[in-house]
Amino acid sequence: MTFILTTKTELYKIFSRPRTYIAYAAILIIILAIQFAIYADGQKLLDFTTQNLRESFDFSGNLLNGYFISYLILNALWVHIPLLVALVVGDLLAGEANMGTFRFILTKPVSRITLCTSKFIAAILYSASLIILLGILSLALGVLLFGSGDLIVLRDTINIFSEDDILWRFILAFAYGLLGMCVVAALSFFLSALSDNSIGPIIGTMTIIIACTIFSSLDVSIFHYVRPFLFTTYITEWRSFFDYQIDYQKITKASLVLLAHIVILFSFTIYYFNKKDILS
Amino acid sequence: MGDQQIIEVSKLYKTFGRTTVVNNLSFHVMQGDIYGFLGPNGAGKSTTLRMLVSLIKPDSGDISIIGKDLHKNRPEIMRSCGILIERPDFYKYLNAIDNLKVISNSGGVCVSRRRIHEVIEMVGLTGHEHKKVKTYSQGMKQRLGLAQALLHNPALLLLDEPSNGLDPQGIREMRELIISLNKVHGKTILLSSHLLYEIELMANRMLIINKGASVVEGDVFELLNQGIYRVNFNVSDVIKAKELLSRITNEPITTDQATQTITATLSNHQIPVANQLLVEHQIDVHAIKPLRALEEYFLSLT
Secondary structure (H helix, E strand, O other), rough: OOOHHHHHHHHHHHHOOHHHHHHHHHHHHHHHHHHHHHHEEEEEEEHHOOOOHHHHHOOOOOOOOOHHHHHHHHHOOOOOHHHHHHHHHHHOOOHHHHHHHHHHHOOOOOOOOHHHHHHHHHHHHHHHHHHHHHHHHHHHHHHHOOOOOEEEEEOOEEEEEOOOHHHHHHHHHHHHHHHHHHHHHHHHHHHHHHHHOOOOHHHHHHHHHHHHHHHHHHHOOHHHHOHHHHHEEEEEEHHHHHHOOHHHHEEEEEHHHHHHHHHHHHHHOOOHHHHOOOOO | OOOOOEEEEEEEEEEEEOEEEEEEEEEOOOOOOOEEEEEOOOOOOOHHHHHHHOOOOOEEEEEEEEOOOOOOOOOHHHHEEEEEEEOOOOOOOOEHHHHHHHHHHHHHOOOOOOHHHHHHHHHOOOOOOOOOOHHHOOOHHHHHHHHHHHHOOOOOEEOOOOOOOOOOOHHHHHHOOOOOOOOOHHHHHHHEOHHHHHHHHHHHEEEEEEOOOOEEEEEEEEEEEEEOOEEEEEOHHHHHHHHHHHHOOOOOEEEEOOOEEEEEEOOOOOHHHHHHHHOOOOOOEEEEEEEEEHHHHHHHOO
């Protein structure tokens, strides 16, 4: 009962703050801008992307459709969503310390573990809302503006999916993307527990993501040993849902690694926050 | 006052790095007390209060509240306590009602809207409850801070410098409210302050701490009115006055030629005797200013 009350209150606090809506507005504006730009000049982009292929293949039908636009948007935005997650989640504990409101809340009967868990659940729900908004806006608006059709995906091979074989791939890709954003949320939440101001966790989260992304992508032998342990190695695995033969074993392993990151980071957060002296 | 110990603190220690902030502190608060917790800035008052409400973990020592060990029974104890630690800070983007609701719900306490309006009225914020807290003055925030402490109708209040930031009228109103909470509503109150006169006006018992350690504890009236005073005489002839006063007291006498002031430690009944003696020896006495010994000691700390 207490847990439900505190979680509802944490959600209320998140959605009472103007900064929460900056993230939604950012997603809305970026997606509208991309879709408008493609609407105006998209055929050139598609021609450019497929110019080498046109020598060997004959393309017909509506290739510049809502699904193709959504796939482009997903590729473009997955690096930006973590910033929007960190913007709100990084403030959840550090913001209370900064404002001095912990002096009220933590002198009430609630335990620190309950409060911390409620805040984290609220953070996950907020992250989910971002991903759902991203999905709805990119897919629904894309299909509305550009119509539907087959999806061309250029990975190691050219994958062409028929219209009735696409939606479930997007749903699973968004679900996996949410798992990735939960790791970002857990990291940001952990840094938020360490700090008494909100800027530190936001910058810290982005710095760690950028550093880990470099370590994951640079083909240098020294990084080969750490690469399997970095969440950034697995965070783009959502693209595997757009393979002909989906490697579920690889996706399951990646999901488990991401899940392990969430559990470990959240456990550290609980441990640290539970013994932290509130001096603010 | 009651004979039940509401707060019992024993051998409390807390260090930050190499600095000992609270040093072997022990005291107890009885049911029905307004217990003054007095000390200069930096004496360790807020750290002690933060340990009493589990915001800070002590290095060692025992804290028992309403007869229960704080470490083992924190949720139950917190249900009986209303707490205001240092300056009150709120969610600036919410109004007073939403702040009270959010703070209590975040802390796992569900309160009715009616109770929120009751406490808002009790602290004199009626008419301002729908304004966002970012528009509030420091005094209004202080009142709202007290309102959140009263929300769940606790039997024990721990108030850290509740008059901070208030104007003289606000200080008086806060004082009257605290006394009324004790006398009318029967609440036990632990009141921290760095102002002796504030404690004197409200508390029945008090503890003075300095550098984290207990200096003196006891009944406020008895401690402050032991009948021993440091008395400043503003006189026309300081040297002659010193010689005369040394006939009636063995305590050290200090003089200040620049201000024509002589200071002696005298008992209550020695003050008129000293005055008569000076006048009889043709020394003009321009002013007599008695300062209670404990008051003077406390002022020397601050």
